[in-house]
Amino acid sequence: RPRGPPFLAEATATLPRLQAYAKFSGAPLTVNAINNCWRAPKGEVPILISEDTVISQPAKILNFLRKQKYNADYELSAKQGADTLAYIALLEEKLLPALLHTFWVEAENYCSVTKPWFASRIPFPLSLYLPGKMSREALNRILLTRAGPPLYSLTEVEAQIYRDAKECLNLLSKRLGTSQFFFGNRPSTLDAFVFGFLAPLYKVCFPRVQLQEHLKQLPNLCRFCDDILSCYFRLAVSDGRQPS
Amino acid sequence: MCKALAAEPWPENAALYQQLKDEQILLSDNASSLAVQAFLQMCNLPVRVVCRANAEYMSPSGKVPFIHVGNQVVSELGPIVQFVKAKGHSLSDGLDEVQKAEMKAYMELVNNMLLTAELYLQWCDDVTVEEITHLRYGSPYPWPLNRILSYQKQWEIRRKMKAIGWAGKSLEQVLEDVDQCCQALSQRLGTQPYFFNKQCKGLTFQYRRLVPKIRPTELDALVFGHLFTILTTQLTSDELSEKVKNYSNLIAFCRRIEQQYFEGHDKDSSSSATSRSAKRSLLR
Numbered sequence: 001r002p003r004g005p006p007f008l009a010e011a012t013a014t015l016p017r018l019q020a021y022a023k024f025s026g027a028p029l030t031v032n033a034i035n036n037c038w039r040a041p042k043g044e045v046p047i048l049i050s051e052d053t054v055i056s057q058p059a060k061i062l063n064f065l066r067k068q069k070y071n072a073d074y075e076l077s078a079k080q081g082a083d084t085l086a087y088i089a090l091l092e093e094k095l096l097p098a099l100l101h102t103f104w105v106e107a108e109n110y111c112s113v114t115k116p117w118f119a120s121r122i123p124f125p126l127s128l129y130l131p132g133k134m135s136r137e138a139l140n141r142i143l144l145t146r147a148g149p150p151l152y153s154l155t156e157v158e159a160q161i162y163r164d165a166k167e168c169l170n171l172l173s174k175r176l177g178t179s180q181f182f183f184g185n186r187p188s189t190l191d192a193f194v195f196g197f198l199a200p201l202y203k204v205c206f207p208r209v210q211l212q213e214h215l216k217q218l219p220n221l222c223r224f225c226d227d228i229l230s231c232y233f234r235l236a237v238s239d240g241r242q243p244s
Numbered sequence: 245m246c247k248a249l250a251a252e253p254w255p256e257n258a259a260l261y262q263q264l265k266d267e268q269i270l271l272s273d274n275a276s277s278l279a280v281q282a283f284l285q286m287c288n289l290p291v292r293v294v295c296r297a298n299a300e301y302m303s304p305s306g307k308v309p310f311i312h313v314g315n316q317v318v319s320e321l322g323p324i325v326q327f328v329k330a331k332g333h334s335l336s337d338g339l340d341e342v343q344k345a346e347m348k349a350y351m352e353l354v355n356n357m358l359l360t361a362e363l364y365l366q367w368c369d370d371v372t373v374e375e376i377t378h379l380r381y382g383s384p385y386p387w388p389l390n391r392i393l394s395y396q397k398q399w400e401i402r403r404k405m406k407a408i409g410w411a412g413k414s415l416e417q418v419l420e421d422v423d424q425c426c427q428a429l430s431q432r433l434g435t436q437p438y439f440f441n442k443q444c445k446g447l448t449f450q451y452r453r454l455v456p457k458i459r460p461t462e463l464d465a466l467v468f469g470h471l472f473t474i475l476t477t478q479l480t481s482d483e484l485s486e487k488v489k490n491y492s493n494l495i496a497f498c499r500r501i502e503q504q505y506f507e508g509h510d511k512d513s514s515s516s517a518t519s520r521s522a523k524r525s526l527l528r
Contacts, residue, residue, distance in 0.1 A: 078431040081428070081431065082428035082431040083346065083349070085425070086346070086349035086353040087349045089349065089353040090348060090349040092356065093355065093356055094352065140407055141407045144403055144404045145407060145408060148305065149306050150305060171344075171345040171349075174341040174342055174344075174345050175342055175346070
């Protein structure tokens with residue numbers, strides 16, 4: 001199966017999300033950078049390799065970790081489990097398009113940050129071709145899912161997706177309130193997902209930063225990211241690259 | 245929204261437009277239309293349902309249903325909720341900020357999973373496409389226009405499915421997603437009558453005494469629209485409705501809303517939500 005938009009959307013938010021989940025549930029996880037995407041079984045990254053099993057796709061990876069008893073949601077009630085699914089849907093619908101835009105479509109960000117960073121991690125000659133492809137796929141996804149009457153021009157679509165993303169960040173901030181994590185004192189799948197979306201946005205230094213600035217005005221969300229980074233990743237990010 | 249708009253009261257001749265009920269409308273559009281009808285009923289705002297073959301093209305956003313109120317035309321549940329709120333009617337005013345966030349999240353869940361699954365079934369599942377969709381979608385139009393419109397729409401939906409990663413899914417995976425969504429809704433609803441049970445002004449007579457009223461919200465309308473339609477629409481197989489039937493509290497929820505908001509409101513033949521040809525009523 002060829003790599004397509006799901007890989008693109010996931011690549012931006014998935015690795016931090018999976019790493020966070022693994023840390024929350026205590027699963028011993030080693031991150032190996034794959035230099036050649038073609039070597040992944042179906043061309044999809046990230047993939048999880050455990051003994052003889054190879055699994056791709058984040059949702060399946062999370063299920064696998066759960067079945068192996070690395071379950072970060074063990075103490076959640078049924079209702080909280082349902083809430084998790086709902087909030088993940090909210091993130092994917094309202095926040096993801098703007099995230100994709102910030103990373104892959106916004107010309108200054110893409111040319112000065114995303115493309116060089118991404119290209120430096122994949123081998124030549126893929127580095128000449130793949131970033132451009134992913135950028136086109138991001139724009140395609142945004143236009144197919146969000147454009148349409150009464151939004152006719154790209155500027156109008158962009159304005160709408162950033163409005164939606166800011167509203168989504170506000171909702172997350174209200175939901176989090178003063179708690180340490182979304183469900184009490186222990187992190188869960190939802191925290192991993194939110195972290196996966198917010199951390200790259202929070203930490204990467206972009207020239208065009210409207211969404212990042214909005215995030216920085218929500219102190220509880222910034223505190224949430226910083227807490228997870230310092231407790232579970234023990235890293236201080238200094239050069240503006242994604243935490244790895 | 246300007247103040248002048250808000251000042252205009254809800255007119256008697258407000259109309260909701262959708263495709264032709266018996267021959268043309270598809271599962272997903274039917275669900276969306278029923279959700280809006282339920283919402284307006286819950287707000288006690290009268291609206292008559294008008295069926296037109298070209299409803300999709302009349303709509304300002306290309307999607308049904310849309311409502312025509314005074315000289316305003318608004319389409320889709322989200323904007324309609326905002327519009328109704330500007331006129332001073334709201335079902336979710338009594339919720340606090342955290343509850344409002346939760347409500348929005350669950351509405352996205354329904355759109356993300358249920359609506360997309362319905363679209364997948366009717367446009368990407370070959371059996372359903374051949375036996376139901378192609379026959380219904382363009383039925384008011386003569387050949388070859390009916391086929392052309394149908395193929396055009398199918399191409400458009402398939403492109404979108406590919407962009408969001410659903411094109412590679414099998415029917416079993418889609419049904420599993422529907423099950424997961426229904427499970428989440430069932431767990432969230434629990435044994436309560438509605439998703440949010442905020443007591444509001446006014447009393448109602450129940451169990452031989454007056455008790456505070458509990459009102460549904462737009463989330464209840466949306467969930468009802470989709471689940472009721474799935475349960476009562478005859479497709480090529482019962483797999484989809486079986487997924488919903490696994491959860492008895494969801495069936496009870498649909499029955500409750502049907503009884504409370506749709507029974508006895510059928511004034512003319514075009515506004516009945518429960519009488520459709522080749523479809524079964526929940527109450528049987």
